Amino acid sequence: MTSTARRKKLTTSAMIASFADPGQRTTSAPFGHALNRLAEERPEIVGLSADLAKYTDMHVFRDAHPDRFFQMGMAEQVMLGAAAGMAEVGLVPFASTYSVFATRRAYDFLCLDIAEPGLNVNVVGALPGLTTGYGPSHQATEDLAILRGCPNLTIVDPCDSVDIEQAVPALAAAPGPTYLRLLRGAVPTVLDEYDYRFELGKAAELRTGRDVVLISTGLMTMRALQAAERLAADHVDVAVLHVPTIKPLDTAAILRAARTDRLVVTCENHSVIGGLAESVASTLAFAGVGARVVPVALPDEFLAAGALPTLHDRYGLSTDALVTRVRAELGGTSGDQPSAWAADPVPATA
Amino acid sequence: MTALSSPQAPAGTDQRSERVERIRQAASRIRRNALDMGEVQGQGYIGQALGVADVLAVVYTDQLRFRPEDPHWRDRDRFLLSIGHYAIAAYAAMAEAGIIPLQELETYGSDDSRLPMSAMASYTPGMEISGGSLGHGLGVATGMALGLRHLGNEAQVFDLLSDGELDEGSTWEAAMACAHHGLDNVTAIVDVNALQADGPTAGVLRTEPLVDKWRAFGWHALRVDGNDVAVLVAAFDEIRRHRGSPSVLICDTRIGCGVPLLENREKAHFMRVDEAEWQIARDQLQEGLAR
Numbered sequence: 001m002t003s004t005a006r007r008k009k010l011t012t013s014a015m016i017a018s019f020a021d022p023g024q025r026t027t028s029a030p031f032g033h034a035l036n037r038l039a040e041e042r043p044e045i046v047g048l049s050a051d052l053a054k055y056t057d058m059h060v061f062r063d064a065h066p067d068r069f070f071q072m073g074m075a076e077q078v079m080l081g082a083a084a085g086m087a088e089v090g091l092v093p094f095a096s097t098y099s100v101f102a103t104r105r106a107y108d109f110l111c112l113d114i115a116e117p118g119l120n121v122n123v124v125g126a127l128p129g130l131t132t133g134y135g136p137s138h139q140a141t142e143d144l145a146i147l148r149g150c151p152n153l154t155i156v157d158p159c160d161s162v163d164i165e166q167a168v169p170a171l172a173a174a175p176g177p178t179y180l181r182l183l184r185g186a187v188p189t190v191l192d193e194y195d196y197r198f199e200l201g202k203a204a205e206l207r208t209g210r211d212v213v214l215i216s217t218g219l220m221t222m223r224a225l226q227a228a229e230r231l232a233a234d235h236v237d238v239a240v241l242h243v244p245t246i247k248p249l250d251t252a253a254i255l256r257a258a259r260t261d262r263l264v265v266t267c268e269n270h271s272v273i274g275g276l277a278e279s280v281a282s283t284l285a286f287a288g289v290g291a292r293v294v295p296v297a298l299p300d301e302f303l304a305a306g307a308l309p310t311l312h313d314r315y316g317l318s319t320d321a322l323v324t325r326v327r328a329e330l331g332g333t334s335g336d337q338p339s340a341w342a343a344d345p346v347p348a349t350a
Numbered sequence: 351m352t353a354l355s356s357p358q359a360p361a362g363t364d365q366r367s368e369r370v371e372r373i374r375q376a377a378s379r380i381r382r383n384a385l386d387m388g389e390v391q392g393q394g395y396i397g398q399a400l401g402v403a404d405v406l407a408v409v410y411t412d413q414l415r416f417r418p419e420d421p422h423w424r425d426r427d428r429f430l431l432s433i434g435h436y437a438i439a440a441y442a443a444m445a446e447a448g449i450i451p452l453q454e455l456e457t458y459g460s461d462d463s464r465l466p467m468s469a470m471a472s473y474t475p476g477m478e479i480s481g482g483s484l485g486h487g488l489g490v491a492t493g494m495a496l497g498l499r500h501l502g503n504e505a506q507v508f509d510l511l512s513d514g515e516l517d518e519g520s521t522w523e524a525a526m527a528c529a530h531h532g533l534d535n536v537t538a539i540v541d542v543n544a545l546q547a548d549g550p551t552a553g554v555l556r557t558e559p560l561v562d563k564w565r566a567f568g569w570h571a572l573r574v575d576g577n578d579v580a581v582l583v584a585a586f587d588e589i590r591r592h593r594g595s596p597s598v599l600i601c602d603t604r605i606g607c608g609v610p611l612l613e614n615r616e617k618a619h620f621m622r623v624d625e626a627e628w629q630i631a632r633d634q635l636q637e638g639l640a641r
Contacts, residue, residue: 046500070496073530075523078489082527085493088478089501090424093493109520112483113490117471 011307018186019131019219019308026186027161031124032060034168035094039065045172046086048072048095050079056096056126057184076106083121084113092120092172099125099140099181103147114177115152121178122171128157128181128218129269130298130315135305140181141298145274147179148247154178154200155246157218157269157276162191163244166198174200181218190222191242201245203253209239212326213257216267217243217276220296220317224267227322236330243276251283258284258291263329265294269317272297294329296322369412370580376446377407377579378639381608382632383442387458387465389628394459394467397612397621399439401577401603402510402541406443408582409508409539413590418448421476430491430509433541434481437469449476485518487511488538492524495533495596506590510539514546516557522567528596529568536596537589538569541576543603547619564598576601577608609634 020026039045039061047053047061051074062069070086072079076097083093095102102110102125114121125143132138147155154174158164164183171178194206206221207228216224221242228238241257243250258264258280268276277295284291298315312318316325384399409429416426431440438458445452450465457463464473470480479490491509498505515521528536542560544551551557564571570592574581582601589597606612609631612621623631 046497068500070531072527073523075527077485077520078492078523078527081486081489081520081524082493082496085490085495086497086500087493088490089494089497089503091497091500108483109486109489112480113486116480 011310017133017308019312020186020188025189027165027189028186029057029060029184030161030164030187031168031180031182031184032057034165035061036064038169038172039068042092042172044090044092046070046091046093048079048083048086048093050074050076050097050101052097052126055184056098056124056182058094058096058124061094076101077109080106080109080121080123081113083123084109084117084119087114087119087121088117092122094122094124094172096124096126096182098138099128099143100138102179103140103143107146110147110153110177110179111150115150118152118176120172120175123177123179124182125179126182126184130303130311130317131183131219131269131308133306133308133311136302139303141271141303142274143181144246144268144270144276148274148279152176153247155181156200156244157181157246158183158198158244159217159219159221159242160190161187162189162196163198167200167244170198170200183219188219188222190225196242198244201248201250203241203243203245203250205253205257206240206242207238209237210262211237212263212265212330213239213241213260214265214267214326215241215243215254215257215276215280217246218269220267220269223317223319223322226319227326230319230323231326234327236326238326246276246279249279249283251287254280254283255287255289258289263294263326264291265296265326265329267296267322270297271300273300294325296325370583373404373407373412373579373583375639376411377404378608378635380407380439380442380446381635383445383452383455384438385609385628385631385635387438387442387455388623390456391459391467392625393620393622395435395438395620396623397605397618398436398512398541398543399442400609400612401543401605401607402436402439402601403442403608404577404579404582405510405539405541405601405603406439407446408579408586410443410447412583413586414508415505416447416449416476418476421449425503425505427506427508428478428491428494430478430487430494430507431469431481432479432487432509433484433512433515434468434470436510436512436541437465437467437481440469440477441465441474444474444476450474484512484515485520488521488524488528491536491538492527492531492533495528495536496531499533499535504535506535506537508537508539510541512546513540513542513544513551513557513560514554516540516560517546517555525564525567525569532594533596534593538596538598540598540600541603542600543605545605545619560600564600568595570595570597571600572597573600573602576603608638610638
């Protein structure tokens with residue numbers, strides 16, 4: 001018997017693996033189709049990409065409106081600069097690339113060419129957070145941290161195809177610059193089962209609950225809803241507040257959600273530094289609300305490469321991991337997740 | 351009033367020399383404006399302003415289509431100052447062109463002035479983009495030109511760069527994009543004064559051979575003495591007729607040009623001028639024009 005025969009079957013991940021659960025309802029390329037619908041109503045809509053049209057669902061727009069699509073090559077700086085120039089002459093551009101390139105590589109251009117003049121340019125970043133097993137070069141784990149400090153910029157982290165379809169016209173209608181964390185390919189369709197409409201700058205309570213409130217954004221709202229169902233079976237009553245707009249943040253809704261004796265947990269597909277957890281924490285602290293915030297987020301690390309389900313489990317973003325974390329917090333232990341801060345620190349002065 | 355410009359009817363020698371003389375006078379007033387502004391601050395990018403004054407005089411008083419009273423006129427030619435630190439030169443030229451009032455120049459760099467040290471679109475009427483971070487102008491110009499062409503607008507897009515700015519990779523991303531998209535409505539103007547912040551360009555990061563580089567990137571490239579108005583006018587006219595690819599006019603300029611006192615001092619990116627020297631500089635400028 002060879003050693004190969006005993007070897008465990010390996011799980012691997014493509015660069016742009018889907019994070020949809022097996023058998024989950026999905027919608028194909030919701031961004032591209034939404035942009036097409038919008039383009040039929042608004043002739044000033046144009047699209048740009050930096051050699052990633054095919055991988056950002058921009059190809060749907062490119063194929064339907066070839067005269068309104070501009071290929072800028074693998075050159076994110078000029079793509080964002082050119083998008084600004086197009087907005088300066090009255091067009092409404094959507095410019096797509098991977099989040100890592102839009103934020104890390106071309107930030108100066110997003111900041112100074114687009115955000116400072118307040119232009120209606122819509123930057124669309126694919127593979128946000130941990131949505132690829134390709135490793136740190138493609139995992140935009142800190143894009144929100146980079147962009148939240150940028151004045152004028154509206155930032156949206158959609159949950160699913162419903163969010164994306166409704167966000168696209170809203171982003172174009174907003175007069176200033178926006179950044180959309182794109183979910184591409186076969187995107188889960190979840191929010192149509194709720195009484196929900198995407199509204200720019202507004203959080204939405206998708207379910208109510210007396211014991212725990214999950215304040216979530218992006219694809220983690222899907223996981224939060226699944227976790228809430230599972231916890232309900234254990235008679236844990238979990239509310240879910242979906243926060244698709246990271247900036248400007250719906251602080252009123254967050255304060256309403258946190259001003260209770262429920263366990264407050266934030267859920268995000270982003271580093272624990274500079275994303276939703278810290279946005280919520282600062283919102284509470286600035287308002288003098290002393291609630292503890294349990295952050296479910298990616299660690300402050302360069303993440304591993306591998307299969308997406310494995311990585312979501314390892315870094316705490318899977319539904320299983322989220323349920324375990326909430327149970328541990330309710331049970332008074334923090335599970336395998338070391339708590340960086342004691343809940344009730346000894347006061348420095350007596 | 352619409353400042354109409356070329357393409358003009360083929361001019362006779364007299365008309366042509368009149369045109370050149372008119373621009374030379376304008377260039378001298380632009381230099382004078384820049385000196386007056388420099389005196390307010392006591393220092394600044396005065397060397398560059400004097401060097402690029404002839405180029406700006408041709409652009410603003412001969413080439414650019416614009417309405418001084420309506421800086422947002424849809425069909426205007428766009429002039430992008432990619433090099434925000436040349437603001438002093440741009441304001442001097444915009445005052446000459448009637449876009450900003452001459453008397454406002456004395457507020458240059460002061461609190462609440464519309465004329466900040468580094469050019470910003472939100473502050474100054476007629477300033478198309480905000481500078482300061484180099485390597486941005488040509489990318490924005492690319493998008494404006496693509497957009498204008500898409501909209502069927504025949505306006506031209508000019509972008510003024512410096513040779514030091516050619517260090518920035520984003521400039522070359524944009525250069526490729528303009529050529530790839532066949533943007534013959536773009537004209538890049540490169541002010542080659544051979545000096546950047548840390549010293550001579552040749553020593554900081556070699557950018558030559560410039561004409562070969564731009565041609566290799568697919569541009570129609572011309573190189574001229576950027577302080578010779580007659581040569582500049584001929585080059586801009588030639589570029590205006592060119593079709594099928596973007597054009598670049600590489601202008602060799604002399605820091606401090608027109609004021610021997612400043613031309614001859616040790617080359618400095620950010621020039622200091624003593625209080626007593628400003629009047630000498632103005633006198634030298636006047637003498638030079640009379641010659």
